[in-house]
Structure formats: C-alpha cells, structure tokens
Amino acid sequence: MTSSADAALSTLSELSQPDxxxxxxxxxxxxxxxxxxxxxxxxxxSIDALHAAMVTAMTEASEGEQLALxxxxxELAGKEAASGTLTAASTGEQRGAGLxxxxxEELQRLxxxxxxxxxxxxxxxxxxxxxxxxxxIMDAIETRLQNDAQTEFTTCLGEIAQIARFRLYALxx
Numbered sequence: 001m002t003s004s005a006d007a008a009l010s011t012l013s014e015l016s017q018p019d020x021x022x023x024x025x026x027x028x029x030x031x032x033x034x035x036x037x038x039x040x041x042x043x044x045x046s047i048d049a050l051h052a053a054m055v056t057a058m059t060e061a062s063e064g065e066q067l068a069l070x071x072x073x074x075e076l077a078g079k080e081a082a083s084g085t086l087t088a089a090s091t092g093e094q095r096g097a098g099l100x101x102x103x104x105e106e107l108q109r110l111x112x113x114x115x116x117x118x119x120x121x122x123x124x125x126x127x128x129x130x131x132x133x134x135x136x137i138m139d140a141i142e143t144r145l146q147n148d149a150q151t152e153f154t155t156c157l158g159e160i161a162q163i164a165r166f167r168l169y170a171l172x173x
Contacts (some may be wrong), residue, residue, distance in 0.1 A: 003048065005047060005172050006173045007065075008171075009043075009045070009046070009047065009050065009172065010043075010090075012024070012042075012050070012150060012172075013042045013043035015096050016066045017036065017039045017102075019033045019144060020036075020116075020154060021036050021039070023035075023159060023169075024038075024054075024073065024171075025029060026087060026089065026167075027054065027148065027168060027171075028054065028058065028069060028090075028169045029069070029072045029073050029074075029087065029090065029160075029163075030072040031069045031072055031088075031124055032069070033057075033061075033065070034054050034057045034061075034069070034137070034164075035054065035057075035087050036103045037057035037060075037061075038050070038053040038054040038056070038057040041053035041056070047168050047172050047173060050168060050172075051161075051164060051165050052170050054164055054168075055148060055161045055164070058155035058157065058160070058161065059157070060092070065074055066128050067123065067153075068158060069112045069124045069157075069159070069160060070124070070153070070156045070160070071123050071124065073090075073119070073126045073156075074090055074122050074124065075111075075124045075125070076094060076099055076110060076114065076125065076127075076129070077099040077100075077102055077107060077110050077111070077114075077135060078111070078114060078124075080118060081094060081099070081100070085129050089167055093129050094129060094145055096130060097130070097132055097133065097134055097137060098133060099129070099134050101134070104136060106134065106138070109138060110134070110137075110138055111140075112118050113125070113138060113141040113142065113145075114141070116145060117141055117144070120145060120149075121149055121153075122149075123156065125141050125144065125156075126156040126159045126163075127141075127159050127161050128162035128163045128166060130142070130166050134135070
C-alpha cells in the first residue's frame, strides 16, 4: 500500500463517527448505515481491513436492511441514468462499462432484461460492472435470470461487496 493510502486510513481511523460516515457513507449505495456500523472496527491497518469491516456490517444486517441495500442500487442504464440522477460513482461505473453508449436496440434489450429481472426477483439486477462490457453485463442478466431468489439475493450482496471494494480503492489507493 502507498504511504498516501496509509495516511488516508490513519486519518479515517481518527475521525468521529459522524465525520467517518460523511466521508464513507456513499461507498455502499445510499446506505450510510454500513459505514456507521463499521466505524467501531477502527483502526484500519489496510484498505482490505476497512472493506472487511464494512462487508461484515452488511452481512450482519437484517434481511430487510440487506434487501433495502440491494434496492438502493439503480437499474443499469435505467431511469436514473436517463434523468441524470445517478450518484457520481454509479455514473462513472456505468460509463466505464459503456452503458451510456448503447444503441437503441441494446438499450431496449437491457431495459427488457432489467424489467424481467425485477419482475422475477423484486429487486434490481446488481453487478460490479468494472472490467465488464455492456454485452457481458446483458449476458450475465440472462444467465442470472435462471437462478432462484435466494441465490440471487446472495449474489447481489456479493456484487455489492465487490462494488464497495472498487470504490474504496478508487478513493484511498
């Protein structure tokens, strides 16, 4: 780890809980409670240790809180993207996967898959898009539509943990 990451982690570890939450509350999409609950695990010797504390807070949450966390994620290339109301992190992630460059046909396919997924599972499709193309993402939705609800719930939480890892490294490394 770089000395700047060490310094950032040292600073984070010294913050009051409200300041810690203000700094890291968006790592888990619209769910500052994850940062709030992970604050108690300070000090954080590494980004991985911070990530592990945050994932523990997520996994120890109630099923209702976990469902709310999944539902806090926007649909890929969905209405939030169209209206410009995505978080800055989500905007960058979706742009990085080329979702802002979908043809009309691709956008229709993606929106149809999103709708089928939400209809089947009751929450949006969540995937860590970094390093994936829009085609890989659409194929993943089609594949995951074959899963049962519990598998998808668990898969979404794993993807959310991966998104958080990417966000923490982008912020601190």
